[in-house]
Amino acid sequence: EENKMSTVVDNSQVLSGLTDRFVAIFGDERGISYFFSPGRINLIGEHTDYNGGYVFPASITIGTTGLARLRDDHKVRLYSENFPEIGIIEFDLADSGVKDGNSWSNYVKGMITVLKEAGYKIDSGFEFLIQGEIPTASGLSSSASLELLVGVTLNDLFKLNVPRLELVQLGQKTENEFIGVNSGILDQFAIGFGEVKKAILLDCNTLKYEMVPVELRDYDIVIMNTNKPRALAESKYNERFSETREALKRLQTKLPITALAELSNAEFDANVDLINDTMLIKRARHAVYENNRTKIAKKAFVSGDLTKFGDLLNASHASLKDDYEVTGIELDTLAETAQKQPGTLGARMTGAGFGGCAIVLVAHDRVAAFEKAVGDIYEKTVGYPASFYVAQIGSGATKLDVN
Numbered sequence: 001e002e003n004k005m006s007t008v009v010d011n012s013q014v015l016s017g018l019t020d021r022f023v024a025i026f027g028d029e030r031g032i033s034y035f036f037s038p039g040r041i042n043l044i045g046e047h048t049d050y051n052g053g054y055v056f057p058a059s060i061t062i063g064t065t066g067l068a069r070l071r072d073d074h075k076v077r078l079y080s081e082n083f084p085e086i087g088i089i090e091f092d093l094a095d096s097g098v099k100d101g102n103s104w105s106n107y108v109k110g111m112i113t114v115l116k117e118a119g120y121k122i123d124s125g126f127e128f129l130i131q132g133e134i135p136t137a138s139g140l141s142s143s144a145s146l147e148l149l150v151g152v153t154l155n156d157l158f159k160l161n162v163p164r165l166e167l168v169q170l171g172q173k174t175e176n177e178f179i180g181v182n183s184g185i186l187d188q189f190a191i192g193f194g195e196v197k198k199a200i201l202l203d204c205n206t207l208k209y210e211m212v213p214v215e216l217r218d219y220d221i222v223i224m225n226t227n228k229p230r231a232l233a234e235s236k237y238n239e240r241f242s243e244t245r246e247a248l249k250r251l252q253t254k255l256p257i258t259a260l261a262e263l264s265n266a267e268f269d270a271n272v273d274l275i276n277d278t279m280l281i282k283r284a285r286h287a288v289y290e291n292n293r294t295k296i297a298k299k300a301f302v303s304g305d306l307t308k309f310g311d312l313l314n315a316s317h318a319s320l321k322d323d324y325e326v327t328g329i330e331l332d333t334l335a336e337t338a339q340k341q342p343g344t345l346g347a348r349m350t351g352a353g354f355g356g357c358a359i360v361l362v363a364h365d366r367v368a369a370f371e372k373a374v375g376d377i378y379e380k381t382v383g384y385p386a387s388f389y390v391a392q393i394g395s396g397a398t399k400l401d402v403n
């Protein structure tokens with residue numbers, strides 16, 4: 001299962017270019033293995049994962065590629081095509097637990113550390129060259145993409161046989177304990193379990209999930225990138241985490257619940273007085289309403305009612321803007337301008353927010369006109385351009401079959 005290979009994307013040119021780079025950096029071409037890990041979009045179910053609720057993500061064909069080879073000593077040597085100015089990063093396997101500033105090598109060190117803690121044997125060094133296509137800080141989860149890339153790579157190099165769910169959970173553990181963001185399991189799960197042309201309805205409380213075919217008829221999913229540098233996003237994310245935990249604690253003084261997502265909207269409304277704080281009520285209301293909205297949205301999606309699904313995307317954005325307050329002028333301009341364009345069904349921010357990307361469902365033959373119209377208004381309002389990409393839903397993190 002874990003070693004299943006995939007040849008879904010024709011990336012042979014990219015891979016042969018990266019092979020040349022690997023040879024230029026690390027010497028020769030013997031024994032290289034190839035890996036790919038996607039980014040993700042979340043269709044709906046935002047900031048619900050760490051509140052025990054539903055999410056509805058899909059892995060995309062934009063991602064991170066890795067080339068790796070074992071060494072017969074204990075040196076780990078890393079190189080990223082995205083940071084040529086840094087050059088080779090080298091450390092001894094024994095020093096994997098030592099964090100290195102904000103370096104991308106922390107994702108490698110973190111995964112080595114959590115795998116070892118879980119009892120897996122990583123007993124030699126390796127060489128690892130990566131190239132990421134996911135714009136950083138874009139809300140498309142470049143960090144979880146890297147965590148799972150390292151996960152599938154180490155799993156294969158050291159023949160660890162880590163069950164897929166455990167690999168996903170170790171990715172989250174790296175993010176929580178090594179990087180220091182209290183994120184839920186949305187990103188790592190979407191990237192670990194993604195499949196071509198399928199979305200995942202995941203119950204983050206039980207980790208039960210369902211693969212849902214993505215049938216958009218003549219609509220495309222367009223990703224709209226604010227290109228806003230995501231300042232303070234991590235501390236604000238952790239703040240929302242604490243706010244919803246505090247609201248839960250106050251509700252628990254009377255209600256026998258373990259997570260906000262256990263409540264219906266009506267049950268929540270009837271008990272807001274227990275929270276007794278306007279801001280905390282708004283935060284918790286988003287978590288509860290968004291979770292219930294996600295269940296309805298998934299039903300609409302499966303039944304082919306894309307109009308209703310689009311309306312729920314719009315409602316999700318409004319809630320993230322007004323109650324959860326994680327949008328800002330850039331995401332609001334993109335999502336709200338997109339919602340008004342002819343041929344669109346709905347639009348919302350995707351991921352953590354505070355900048356990053358929004359998604360929109362646009363009729364295929366209107367995409368070009370859409371991008372022009374929204375792009376012009378965005379640049380006029382914000383002062384710099386947005387970027388647009390049509391999303392393709394691709395496979396999860398995997399070893400690549402390269403001849």
Ligand code: GAF
Binds near residue numbers: 047
């Ligand atoms: C980020 C986090 F990493 C996820 O766990 C999730 O909470 C998301 O923000 C918001 O839905 O991507």
